[in-house]
Amino acid sequence: MSSKLNPSTHHREFSGLPGAIGITIGLPVLITFFALVTNESYSLQGINLDFNAIIKQIPKNQQEWISLVFDKTCWAAYLTWFFVLVLLDFVLPGVHMKGVKLRDNTQLDYKINGLAMSGCLIALLIARVYQSSDYFLPELQFIYDNQLKLTLVTTVFSFALAVFVYVLSFVPLVKPNGLGTRERILSVNGNTGNPIYDWFIGRELNPRIGSWDIKLFCELRPGLLLWFLINLSCVHNQYHKFGKVTDSLILINLLQAFYVFDGVLNEEGLLTMIDITTDGFGFMLSFGDLAWLPWSYSLQARYLSLPENSITLGRAYVAFIVAVMVIGYYIFHSSNKQKSDFRQGKLDHLNLASIKTKTGSRLLCDGWWGASQHINYLGDWLIGWAWCLPTGFQTPLTYFYVIYFGTLLIHRQTRDEAKCRAKYGKQWEEYEAKVPYKIIPYVY
Template identity: 60%
Template sequence: MPNMSALNPLTKEKEFGGVPGAFAITTGLPTLIVALYFLCNDSYVIDGSSIDLEALKSQFFKIDWVKDAFFNNSVWNFYLSWFFGLLALDLVTPGQYMEGITLRDGTKLGYKINGLNFISILSVSMIIRLYLNKGYSPELEFIYENFLELAVVSIIFSALLATFVFICSYIPLRSLNGLKTKERILSINGNSESGFYNWFIGRELNPRIGPVDIKLFCELKPGLLLWLAINFSCIHHQYWNSGTVCDALLLVNFLQLFYIFDGVLNEAGVLSMMDITTDGFGFMLAFGDLSLVPFTYCLQSRYLSLKPIHLGAATDVAILALMFFGYYVFHQSNQQKSDWKLGKLDGKNYKFIKTKTGTKLLCDGWWGLSQHTNYFGDWLISWSWCFSTGFNTPLTYYYVAYFGGLLLHRQQRDEAKCSVKYGEKWDEYKRRVPYKIIPYVY
């Protein structure tokens, strides 16, 4: 039964339409990963807007891929070595210790922030290995050749991990003498009467095993870096099969490399994000971090590895300009929000609304342009990745549509939360800042 204490109140309003929506996402998004593979692989690549259904059927109904995906020992060994190898590296890599936000029981969790050291060790190790093998990497080629199998294994692993933390959320926290010390802090969204929904959305807010914060680790390390490895595998495969690499593939790899490194290196900023502060860790986050991100965000690289495109210097520069303009908007607006919360802008005469909770809602600068100017910058970045693939097929623009929907959903969640928290002051804020994401448009 759900914990209905004051610390962990019963969840009354479910997201995504409750159990039906959770079931649809749990089955639908893994199916999407498989579908995207069959639309873009060595045997078939969608070109233009038409789909060769016969070619797709001939691939999909070859039952061998199911057996290879579920029962391939080498793929399981590779994926488990990747996940737990990065976990071991994370544990031994030194970093700076920081505190997260104040939790509902008045405590704060400590986090080791080691993104710079972690990525440096990993990068040097990869460069040395490539040097010793004269530029050839059997690991990258394995990733490329076993993409579908790795994707399916990651989906199964995500479900197993979600089940593990769900079961652990019912085990009381105990001190060394075996006496219960305090309740686990559950997600405000994951303490409903439905076990399946709680498993999907995440029951415990911050599941931990010893020094390992499972949610923070999965958010930034195994999935993001596997996305990077998949991208590199596409360059590696194209080079060793053709002796050259097209400029479009190099460009999108650079753009996404920059984005991934920025995320890992700014690990501290994640501690104030909704994923960490509000959402529990269940199948939704486990699957999103470990499967959806690495195996769908690489779509542009996979397409270009199969359909090389030469954009030319002028187009390359234009796409780079779009990427870095988006990054500038994203970074500067987030920095202004962070500085505002820390009181660093108190003497700047920015316009704000003071709420009954004492919070000051900034409605000036970047945050006078729209309620989520940072989302707008992030969305511009996504366009630069897709433009790198040209206009031969709508398939590679999947990410723009998906990410736009994701940002819109986040905005709606944030608006619902703020409406309850700030009441009429939030209505005043919306009058002052009417645009939700895109300034002067929406």
């Protein structure tokens, strides 16, 4: 339904309904496959699958499926995890910041408390270690021993949450919006009128319960921090079963923990990113945040935790991988900071080359942003390589992330390019002439 505030969506992402259905089915199957080929019953070696070993792990009848998907203990554990984090989001102190201006000329208020949230989790883990006998934490062992069940729990929960926010998008606001109506602001991508597609892509832009923002919470809380705990559970299991932890598993934990907490501690940066400003919150983000992120991003640690995949890297290779991570992070962080400082006028004294657009904004085409249109994506991709390299070259499975993430970055780049071409017109053509490379300088 179209209105002044919410025009109808005509463009379809992911090839429309067929793509939405394919992703909705395919990605949950994929992370379930990851659980079936990285466990103590079977671990994939090379590229040859042992289908018999995989089939043996799959339930044979309806009752076994119900027991697997709806395990009471796993559901109780995950719901406790999710809603305790919700409670902490309310009670922990934080800084209140305004988001971008919305179509009704209002700005939403966000509570930024990543530092307090991270500190609380770390303090709790340290306290549990001191209380434990021989550093054994039942909670971490529970995560490791129930990877398949928890994968299915997070998947089903993300489906349910997507249904909830879709239904919520039809409920009128309690207080009038900036235009004096009770109409919710819908995503520019999710107002097609097709319930399946809108449910998938996200109908409402910023679904909220009172002042609590569901989308921002899910972006940086349950899934991201669960990823950290899954990785820790792999270290915990390897130490208690084999009496030592390999340098490859320690390295992947340190590199990814740095990334996790860097994201949580800098959550205000999300307020201007496309996930928050443009995308609705539907199944795509719900599943991506709560299930896909923790269970696909932890693939390397789960693989390395198994004895048959044990790898000792040595100091030289560790140093090389750390260097790749540092270079990637430096490019990612410094390029984003340069753009942010430029937009705030902090770099005006440098007279960086830019193009003034018809909207009054300026397109930076100097410094990092003279090298490529999305130089920050290159940094992010290099970070991904640093996560995969510790697994050696025993199987292409552990390099799934860099392939997937590279594809995702290209998709984001094409979306952004289409948006900018429509928004800036001839100024964008001028910008492309000055900065021809999309992501990797002199390559693409």
